[in-house]
Amino acid sequence: MSVADQNRQWVLADRPVGREVRESDFELVSRPIPALREGELLTRTLYLSVAPVMRRYMLQGGAGEKPLQLGETMRGRGVGVVVASRNPRFAPGDFVQGKLGWQEHSVSDGSPYYMMYRIAQRIAPLSTGIGVLGVTGFTSYLGLMDIAQLRPGDRVLVSGAAGGVGSSVAQIAKHHGAGRVVGIAGGPEKCRLLVERLGYDAAIDHRREDLHARLGELLPEGLDVFFDNVGGATLDTALLHLRTDARIALCGRISEYLGDDEQPYALRHYQQLHKKYAMMRSFFIYRMEADFPRAEQAMSEMIRSGALTHTEDVLEGLERMPEALIRLYTGANRGKQIVRVDPLAETYRDHNPWRGT
Numbered sequence: 381m382s383v384a385d386q387n388r389q390w391v392l393a394d395r396p397v398g399r400e401v402r403e404s405d406f407e408l409v410s411r412p413i414p415a416l417r418e419g420e421l422l423t424r425t426l427y428l429s430v431a432p433v434m435r436r437y438m439l440q441g442g443a444g445e446k447p448l449q450l451g452e453t454m455r456g457r458g459v460g461v462v463v464a465s466r467n468p469r470f471a472p473g474d475f476v477q478g479k480l481g482w483q484e485h486s487v488s489d490g491s492p493y494y495m496m497y498r499i500a501q502r503i504a505p506l507s508t509g510i511g512v513l514g515v516t517g518f519t520s521y522l523g524l525m526d527i528a529q530l531r532p533g534d535r536v537l538v539s540g541a542a543g544g545v546g547s548s549v550a551q552i553a554k555h556h557g558a559g560r561v562v563g564i565a566g567g568p569e570k571c572r573l574l575v576e577r578l579g580y581d582a583a584i585d586h587r588r589e590d591l592h593a594r595l596g597e598l599l600p601e602g603l604d605v606f607f608d609n610v611g612g613a614t615l616d617t618a619l620l621h622l623r624t625d626a627r628i629a630l631c632g633r634i635s636e637y638l639g640d641d642e643q644p645y646a647l648r649h650y651q652q653l654h655k656k657y658a659m660m661r662s663f664f665i666y667r668m669e670a671d672f673p674r675a676e677q678a679m680s681e682m683i684r685s686g687a688l689t690h691t692e693d694v695l696e697g698l699e700r701m702p703e704a705l706i707r708l709y710t711g712a713n714r715g716k717q718i719v720r721v722d723p724l725a726e727t728y729r730d731h732n733p734w735r736g737t
């Protein structure tokens with residue numbers, strides 16, 4: 381298959397200062413693909429991931445990324461296939477996941493910054509390379525097992541439970557012997573999804589229900605583990621329900637992302653940590669790269685045994701990247717939000733034109 385010479389990319393056109401992300405913050409442009417230099421590889425994008433942290437890339441940077449300049453290609457992870465390579469570690473036809481950016485093709489030098497991993501598994505679709513078998517899934521697994529130190533019998537609470545990270549947490553917890561697992565999500569449909577498909581024992585609709593009262597009903601003896609994706613008032617309320625020796629994994633705080641960093645949310649109930657001898661620990665998944673192979677192996681075994689299913693929310697076409705990102709902040713996504721950039725993505729495993737098979 382011949383390689384295109386033009387590359388469509390989404391670039392930053394405006395910054396969402398003090399406001400929500402809008403489609404007009406991005407511009408779709410076409411630029412020539414540069415010739416590869418020694419050590420570089422060219423990847424064709426199959427799928428792209430969106431993540432709440434991207435709003436921070438558009439503003440002040442974050443998660444180890446510098447602030448984007450206006451006109452610069454949006455950053456983000458994706459799954460691709462290598463179409464040309466001058467890097468001995470990657471051959472044409474290899475499937476990879478890494479920092480591909482919001483574009484149809486990407487050139488990288490294979491250096492650690494790109495966190496480019498070859499996808500060898502055949503147990504799940506390639507798309508899972510940015511879902512359960514990628515950084516999102518590793519966040520669920522390592523956040524629960526290493527940071528929150530899940531123990532058999534633990535009563536577990538998860539916020540953002542129907543999202544990319546949250547949609548795996550109950551299944552991992554149950555597989556490792558957790559007791560009751562309760563999820564918090566927005567809206568009755570998502571709450572049904574939690575209980576019917578995602579392994580949760582019960583769900584709380586944070587848009588309609590009183591969190592404090594519902595936690596009292598659903599976890600009357602309190603919680604041992606809180607996997608928190610939301611922060612702010614959700615975290616504050618959960619603190620009132622800790623059991624002795626509880627552990628809180630601070631994964632994210634999406635409810636605060638639109639807030640003012642000068643006047644951050646102030647927790648009122650932090651004394652509960654003292655009273656319950658509890659631990660609260662944040663983590664950043666890219667600092668745990670050495671643990672990725674262990675997480676991938678554990679997640680793969682769960683998929684193989686049927687203990688873990690993946691839930692993806694797929695939009696079609698590069699054009700829909702801004703919409704995909706905005707869906708995270710409005711809560712429109714069910715499971716991991718991804719965009720299929722190449723409609724033939726899943727067929728290349730059986731018919732790989734770049735490998736000649």
Ligand SMILES: NC(=O)c1ccc[n+]([C@@H]2O[C@H](COP(=O)([O-])OP(=O)(O)OC[C@H]3O[C@@H](n4cnc5c(N)ncnc54)[C@H](OP(=O)(O)O)[C@@H]3O)[C@@H](O)[C@H]2O)c1
Nearest residue numbers: 432543544545565566609631632633634635663664665711
């Ligand atoms: N620590 C790390 O290394 C790491 C790595 C990856 C992700 N994260 C964090 O993990 C969290 C989940 O990320 P994800 O990629 O899986 O996103 P996601 O959960 O798929 O999408 C975001 C979800 O957050 C909920 N939400 C949005 N605004 C909210 C608000 N104001 N209050 C309460 N809930 C709100 C919505 O669900 P509902 O409709 O159910 O409310 C939405 O679907 C984020 O906070 C992210 O920053 C951390």
